[in-house]
Amino acid sequence: MNSERIHCISLPTPFAVGDVNVYLIESEKLTLVDTGPKTDEAWASLKRQIDALGFQVSDIEQVVLTHHHPDHVGLSDYFTEHSVRFITMAYNLPWLKKDPAFFEHHDAFYLTVYREMGIEKFHKKAMETVRGYLDYSCTIDVDVVVEEGDAIDGLPGWTVVETLGHAQGHLSLLRDTDGVMIGGDHLIKHISSNALIEPPPIGETERPKTLLQYRDSLMKVIDRNVIKVYAGHGKPVEHPKELVHLRLLKQEERADDILKMISQEALTGFEICQKLFPTIFLKELGLTMSETLGHLDLLKRDDRLKVVEKEGVLYFQAKEVAKHECR
Structure with a gap:
């Protein structure tokens, strides 16, 4: 029987999606998966709930970020004063540093997409909206870059699974011994995750086919025999294979x-x-x-x-x- 404990911490967000879940894993290293949006309300709630579990924020040794979206990463800025390691996929790095060169590339990419879709006139407003969301994000350096199949120091038995689609740098963590997955926004019980249009890395020009990626990533839930998914929003998914089949059919x-x-x-x-x-x-x-x-x-x-x-x-x-x- 696994002795690890996984604690779900639900935090308020200013977004329509509602509360976001982050997860504290008691393992060889006390690990937080995602941090929540950068608001004082979310920070106070996070501290209060960690204290109630018998820990302090300063006890957290490493943070795994499932993807770069602000509701999942913003409070990372509040951890920089502690000696915490940040772990995520390579695609997320320029988002988490708010790299100006990347956002020039980002805006140019979207201009092409909006022109092709017949909505170029909305491009400027859309980019302003993205910048507004970034107010709730962070500006951090990542210590460890991971990819498919990697293990994470201090989390024995957990494996990184690349679950691209909702975001280009989306990862999930899978505990092979019992099929438990911490899935970020990969699979959510009450809503279907959107396969969001995102630019490729700098130097690449082909638009990622995000829904096709997402369908491939959903199949990993079946292929890896995932039994339970702790989701980034809402309740855990207890029968993930059934939900995957339903989502694929609806698409x-x-x-x-x-x-x-x-x-x-x-x-x-x-x-x-x-x-x-x-x-x-x-x-x-x-x-x-x-x-x-x-x-x-x-x-x-x-x-x-x-x-x-x-x-x-x-x-x-x-x-x-x-x-x-x-x-």
């Missing part, structure tokens, strides 16, 4: 819905987005466009879609009506 059904939309005429990505999300497409443009583009990638991979470029804008049409011209 395929949404792709079918899109195919019906473009069976009679070619549409831009933005036009498809508006049809999919008629009430929230502008309010949640980053999320809804990621959802739309991901399912278009799925249709294209399955050779059910033709893409036609006209004056820099992409038009999408079902393969069986590909002979029809774009507007």
